[in-house]
Amino acid sequence: MTIDETSGSEWRSTTHAPWPVHGPLMGEEVHYPKRVLLLGATGTIGMATARSLVQRGHQVVCLLRPRRSDQHLQANASPPESLAGVKVMWGDASDPEVWTQPSFTGAGFDAVVSCMASRTGSPQDAWRVDHQAHVWALQAAQTAGVRHFVQLSAICVQKPLLAFQHAKLAFEKTLIESGMTYSIVRPTAFFKSLSGQLERVKKGKPFLIFGDGQLTACKPISDDDLADFLVGCLDDVSRHNQILPIGGPGPAITPLAQGEHLFALLGMPPRFKRVPVGLMDAIVGVLSVLGKIIPAAADKAELARIGRYYATESMLVWDAQAQRYDEQATPSHGSQTLLDAYARWVKGEGAPDRGEHAVF
Known part of the structure; x- marks a missing residue:
């Protein structure tokens, strides 16, 4: 594993760097550049986080795992174009030996920001990535003297029913009990998770909703x-040692409202196909039985459970006492709304790559 030395001049340790990113005003907190290790940088949120870190003047190293088709990148030690301005450390975060290499232990990081998450949500993948890889990263960070760990989690861990939720919660607990300064960020729905029906609607197909389309609501946040918000956790002490639910601007929106808005933007009469939740239950049941015999069916059963969860649970702050989701208690951040994104996508400016975020 090596750190790319071709993407910038030598860095000075931030411990001895007295320069602010911007000049302070009276009473304003001075922000200093930090040396940051970013995990999960190849995802869309990770890439956006890398850009934000660089824009704020932080010194960024991204731990990247080369795909088999990208082995030449490791040899050339050159970061992808999407990560301009960062340095690269090649290795797999789920390999404990990565965290013992001098290119990590001797790098003098001030903070770790993790956007890393399992790609499939399967139990094996979730416990390997969402939990174990993060535990190794945390242990190595503690040994190396890192002071702050910013963790991207998910708001759905409030009501954990799925393997990946339990894995995330297990690491959250480990992080909180570690004694290191932490910021655990639990975002609501992502734009890319809500982009999948654009093409089917454009082709004249109905918008799929579960039940009446108002079973759930969310305050989606852009990458x-x-x-x-993630990068702001580094300097905002009010976000230190906190679990931070966060959504995007504007009111919560239901799937029914999402569909109505899409049809309006396309100048088409609204058409919906209602999918009974009971159908999802039947699919989960059949796959669960098959999964006892066929391992691949077990993974599909978990994917079906994930789909059912998002079809029936809102991505908002959960009020345990009142036993309901609370829109007003869900903080907002930023300026980009899902409806604005729909308008751009309808104009052909491109919907995001959903990857494993696709449900249907």
């Missing part, structure tokens, strides 16, 4: 706004 850039979420990245801004």
Whole structure:
């Protein structure tokens, strides 16, 4: 594992760097550049976070795991174009040996920011990435004297029913009990998670909703706004040692309202296809039985459970006492709304790559 030395001049340790990112005003907190290790930088949120870190003057190293088709990148030690302005450390975060290499232990990081998450949500992948890889990263960070760990989690861990939720919660507990300064960020729905029906609607197909389309609501947040919030945790002491739910601007929106807005933007009469939740239950049941015999079916059953969860649970702050989701208690951040994004996508400016965020 090596750190790319081709993407900038030698860095000075931030411990001895007295220069602010911007000049302070009277009473304003002075922000200093930090040396930051970013995990999960190849995802869309990770890339947005890398951009935000660089824009704020932080010195950024991204731990990247080369795909088999990208082995030449490791040899050339050159970061992808999407990560301009950062240095690269090549290695797999789920390999404990990565965290013992001098290129990490001797780098003098001030903070770790993790946007890393399991790609599939399967139990094995979730416990390997969402939990174990993070535990190794945290232990190594403590040994190396890192002072702050910013963790991207998920708001759905409030009501954990799925393997990846339990894995995330297990690491959250480990981080909180570690004694290190932490910021645990639990975002609501992502724009990319809500972009999947654009093409089917444009083709004249109905918008799929579960039940009446008002079973759930969310305050979706864009990648850039979420990245801004994550990076802001480094300097905002009010976000230290806190669990931070965060959504985007504006009121909560239901799937029914999402569909109505899309049809309006396209100048088409609204058409909806209602999918009964019971159908999802039947699919989960059948796959769960098959999963006892066929391992691949077990993974599909977990994916179906994930789909059912998001079809029936709102991505808002959960009021345990009142047993309801609370829109007013869900903080907002940023300026980009999902409806603004829909308008851009309808104009052909491109919907995000959903990857494993696709549900249907």
